[in-house]
Amino acid sequence: MTAGKDEESQMSDNDGKKTLGVRGGPRSGNVKQSFSHGRTKNVVVETKRKRVVVPKPGAAKTGAGKGGQAIGDPSKRPAGISDAEMERRMKALQAAKAREAEEAAQREADEKAREEERMRRREEAEAKEREEREREEALKAKAEEEARKKKEAEEAAKRAAAAAAAAPQGEEKGPARSQKAAPAGGAAAAPRKKEREEDRARGKGRDDSRRSGKLTVNQALTGGEGGRQKSMAAMKRKQERARQKAMGAPVEREKVVRDVQVPETIVVSELANRMAERVADVVKSLMKMGMMVTQNQTIDADTAELIVEEFGHRIQRVSDADVEDVIQQIEDDEADLQPRPPVITIMGHVDHGKTSLLDAIRNAKVVAGEAGGITQHIGAYQVKTDSGSTLTFLDTPGHAAFTSMRSRGAQVTDIVVLVVAADDSVMPQTIEAINHAKAAGVPMIVAINKIDKPAADPNKVRAELLQHEVIVEAMSGEVQDVEVSAVTGQGLDELLEAIALQAEILELKANPDRAAEGAVIEAQLDVGRGPVATVLVQKGTLKQGDIFVVGEQWGRVRALVDDKGERVSEAGPSVPVEVLGLNGTPEAGDVLNVVDTEAQAREIAEYRESAAKEKRAAAGAAATLEQLMQKAKDDENVKELPILVKADVQGSAEAIVQAMEKIGNEEVRVRVLHYGVGAITETDVGLAEASGAPIMGFNVRANASARNSANQKGVEIRYYSVIYDLVDDVKAAASGLLSAEIREHFIGYAEIREVFKVTGVGKVAGCLVTEGVARRSAGVRLLRDDVVIHEGTLKTLKRFKDEVKEVQSGQECGMAFENYDDIRPGDVIEIFEREEVERQLD
Numbered sequence: 005m006t007a008g009k010d011e012e013s014q015m016s017d018n019d020g021k022k023t024l025g026v027r028g029g030p031r032s033g034n035v036k037q038s039f040s041h042g043r044t045k046n047v048v049v050e051t052k053r054k055r056v057v058v059p060k061p062g063a064a065k066t067g068a069g070k071g072g073q074a075i076g077d078p079s080k081r082p083a084g085i086s087d088a089e090m091e092r093r094m095k096a097l098q099a100a101k102a103r104e105a106e107e108a109a110q111r112e113a114d115e116k117a118r119e120e121e122r123m124r125r126r127e128e129a130e131a132k133e134r135e136e137r138e139r140e141e142a143l144k145a146k147a148e149e150e151a152r153k154k155k156e157a158e159e160a161a162k163r164a165a166a167a168a169a170a171a172p173q174g175e176e177k178g179p180a181r182s183q184k185a186a187p188a189g190g191a192a193a194a195p196r197k198k199e200r201e202e203d204r205a206r207g208k209g210r211d212d213s214r215r216s217g218k219l220t221v222n223q224a225l226t227g228g229e230g231g232r233q234k235s236m237a238a239m240k241r242k243q244e245r246a247r248q249k250a251m252g253a254p255v256e257r258e259k260v261v262r263d264v265q266v267p268e269t270i271v272v273s274e275l276a277n278r279m280a281e282r283v284a285d286v287v288k289s290l291m292k293m294g295m296m297v298t299q300n301q302t303i304d305a306d307t308a309e310l311i312v313e314e315f316g317h318r319i320q321r322v323s324d325a326d327v328e329d330v331i332q333q334i335e336d337d338e339a340d341l342q343p344r345p346p347v348i349t350i351m352g353h354v355d356h357g358k359t360s361l362l363d364a365i366r367n368a369k370v371v372a373g374e375a376g377g378i379t380q381h382i383g384a385y386q387v388k389t390d391s392g393s394t395l396t397f398l399d400t401p402g403h404a405a406f407t408s409m410r411s412r413g414a415q416v417t418d419i420v421v422l423v424v425a426a427d428d429s430v431m432p433q434t435i436e437a438i439n440h441a442k443a444a445g446v447p448m449i450v451a452i453n454k455i456d457k458p459a460a461d462p463n464k465v466r467a468e469l470l471q472h473e474v475i476v477e478a479m480s481g482e483v484q485d486v487e488v489s490a491v492t493g494q495g496l497d498e499l500l501e502a503i504a505l506q507a508e509i510l511e512l513k514a515n516p517d518r519a520a521e522g523a524v525i526e527a528q529l530d531v532g533r534g535p536v537a538t539v540l541v542q543k544g545t546l547k548q549g550d551i552f553v554v555g556e557q558w559g560r561v562r563a564l565v566d567d568k569g570e571r572v573s574e575a576g577p578s579v580p581v582e583v584l585g586l587n588g589t590p591e592a593g594d595v596l597n598v599v600d601t602e603a604q605a606r607e608i609a610e611y612r613e614s615a616a617k618e619k620r621a622a623a624g625a626a627a628t629l630e631q632l633m634q635k636a637k638d639d640e641n642v643k644e645l646p647i648l649v650k651a652d653v654q655g656s657a658e659a660i661v662q663a664m665e666k667i668g669n670e671e672v673r674v675r676v677l678h679y680g681v682g683a684i685t686e687t688d689v690g691l692a693e694a695s696g697a698p699i700m701g702f703n704v705r706a707n708a709s710a711r712n713s714a715n716q717k718g719v720e721i722r723y724y725s726v727i728y729d730l731v732d733d734v735k736a737a738a739s740g741l742l743s744a745e746i747r748e749h750f751i752g753y754a755e756i757r758e759v760f761k762v763t764g765v766g767k768v769a770g771c772l773v774t775e776g777v778a779r780r781s782a783g784v785r786l787l788r789d790d791v792v793i794h795e796g797t798l799k800t801l802k803r804f805k806d807e808v809k810e811v812q813s814g815q816e817c818g819m820a821f822e823n824y825d826d827i828r829p830g831d832v833i834e835i836f837e838r839e840e841v842e843r844q845l846d
């Protein structure tokens with residue numbers, strides 16, 4: 005019976021629907037009655053139920069199909085269940101499913117209804133709200149309009165009153181009309197205005213809603229809306245940008261192109277500073293260029309220029325700092341110029357008599373005329389010719405002084421006297437001197453010296469000079485030549501007259517009435533007098549009390565001493581004087597300038613000192629990585645001979661250093677650890693000991709403590725008075741560092757005819773010496789088809805049964821190699837000897 009109930013409930017649900025599978029169900033009427041009533045009562049909306057079931061005919065069909073199938077196919081049916089039972093079960097299942105679907109549909113429908121209701125209510129509320137707003141706004145507009153009207157009316161009334169008071173009666177109409185018109189116009193405008201205002205209000209509403217969907221700056225910053233969180237860094241950047249903008253700082257995009265002043269050298273950080281770029285960026289781009297420098301290092305102007313260009317700025321090269329500008333660079337007026345004596349340098353090969361000639365001239369012209377004949381060596385002296393001309397001779401013979409002066413920009417020499425010994429003719433240094441003079445554009449006069457010697461051959465000198473494009477007058481050229489003898493004094497006057505003549509041709513002039521400018525010829529630290537410099541005045545007149553700057557030093561002229569050792573109060577153009585009152589020792593070739601104040605002098609000197617320091621640093625530091633590596637590699641392969649040089653004057657010291665630099669080759673070089681002017685001291689000895697260097701003293705001696713110290717420490721001190729001796733000695737020492745060259749001599753060849761095996765010896769070659777000799781002690785190579793297949797020594801060399809030392813060409817012999825056995829008939833034995841050859845630096 006329960007099954008029957010189920011069936012009925014199914015039927016009742018489908019009341020009146022008459023679906024296919026259900027309608028045909030048995031006993032439906034019965035069950036229906038008993039149950040359907042209560043059931044149908046529960047259903048809220050009949051139509052809904054229909055809607056759900058109808059669109060799902062598949063479910064019913066399937067159900068029916070299934071039922072049918074189950075019924076029609078008893079095999080698939082669980083055992084012991086009758087057809088009726090089966091059908092009943094299926095129906096119950098279907099009913100449950102239908103119920104489920106129905107409920108879901110019901111829920112959906114309810115939801116929809118509620119949603120509709122909500123919508124409707126909202127619309128109502130919105131409409132109401134809108135109405136309210138509109139009404140409000142209309143009211144407000146009206147109130148405003150009224151207020152305006154009132155104001156206008158008042159103003160009009162005021163104007164009318166004023167006009168009435170001021171104007172005649174007839175004009176009263178105007179204001180009255182306008183007063184009338186105003187409200188009329190206002191009335192007409194009011195509705196339009198209201199519309200506009202409403203529009204605006206609506207628009208505002210729209211704006212608001214639109215804006216609410218947008219991200220405001222505030223929202224973004226607080227991260228409130230849209231969840232878009234900005235990073236701290238981004239915020240900071242933003243703030244920084246805002247701050248920079250506020251401060252008027254340049255924004256990155258608008259790059260400012262600067263004019264960057266770059267002196268000869270500049271510290272990296274300073275360069276960055278001048279470009280207003282970050283130091284790190286500058287260092288980075290230097291590194292990209294292969295320059296490994298830090299921000300505190302100095303780079304040269306050329307490198308700086310590349311950097312400045314890379315950063316898009318303009319470079320302005322400044323050769324000297326502004327401080328130098330106080331030095332007067334004015335060109336003298338032609339009218340102010342007065343004749344001045346020529347300055348002469350004597351050059352020539354060693355031992356051709358330069359010193360002798362200088363002495364002879366001085367003695368002949370100075371000593372004779374001076375009481376006591378005391379002459380003082382100050383590096384230059386003046387003589388008067390018989391014809392009354394004054395000549396200034398630089399008393400520092402040799403090319404080094406001349407070139408080192410010239411390299412410092414101090415061109416002091418007007419005329420070169422080329423000394424050539426008549427018995428020796430043109431020598432290497434003669435040619436060098438010719439080249440120097442030519443390079444400097446200085447005219448020459450040839451002094452053919454030692455004419456007193458029997459071997460003198462002045463014509464040979466003239467002829468040889470011709471080969472070097474020095475065409476003397478005797479060879480119908482323009483170069484004056486004079487035959488002289490420094491020993492006998494022959495031709496000296498002629499030589500001086502020739503110089504005077506040459507000077508006349510040159511028309512040498514200078515303005516004596518201006519701030520003095522001169523060149524340092526020699527400088528030294530005098531124990532009693534402090535730093536002393538011999539200055540050759542070139543322009544103006546140097547006076548006692550003048551404030552000057554000279555190279556990196558400065559001072560005030562305390563005293564002037566001339567070449568005769570006498571105090572003078574002033575020195576004009578071409579006059580050499582010793583200057584006292586320096587604050588330090590300048591260098592030969594330094595230029596002296598008189599300035600106005602001590603402050604200026606000090607400032608310039610300090611600037612030059614720091615510039616020089618920077619330049620030295622730049623030269624050392626600003627090497628590219630490649631250069632550094634190459635240098636390191638070179639250094640590994642080069643042997644160095646360290647030396648210390650102490651000399652009497654700066655000029656000699658520099659000349660020696662320059663000569664030292666020239667000694668050596670790619671294997672050996674001389675390194676001057678230190679050089680200076682003055683006696684050899686204990687400090688020098690200490691330095692020499694530390695580096696295992698000898699000390700070369702040129703016209704100076706070691707003081708007592710230095711001598712003792714050198715003895716104790718085994719430091720070698722050598723004294724010289726001729727630069728060339730010093731150079732030769734150093735050369736010899738450097739040559740000692742050259743590894744001996746090994747030379748090979750081929751002394752013979754032998755051909756292997758037969759190969760024997762000898763017990764206890766191994767293979768022995770029966771040979772014929774075809775060339776030279778075979779020597780037991782010599783080295784041998786085994787050649788097969790002209791290819792070296794072994795190199796070694798002989799174990800045995802036999803002639804018949806006897807061991808011999810040598811076998812001559814054409815003889816037969818037996819040979820066996822030390823530790824080598826692979827020998828064949830037809831092989832050739834090459835016999836050679838090695839020799840170690842000591843090499844010399846040239």
Ligand code: GDP
Nearest residue numbers: 353354355356357358359360453454489490491
């Ligand atoms: P320097 O190296 O060129 O300075 O030559 P020196 O002046 O030292 O002279 C070298 C050598 O030549 C010395 O021994 C001089 O005495 C000698 N000497 C220089 N001039 C003459 C000369 O005119 N006649 C002769 N006979 N010897 C001279």
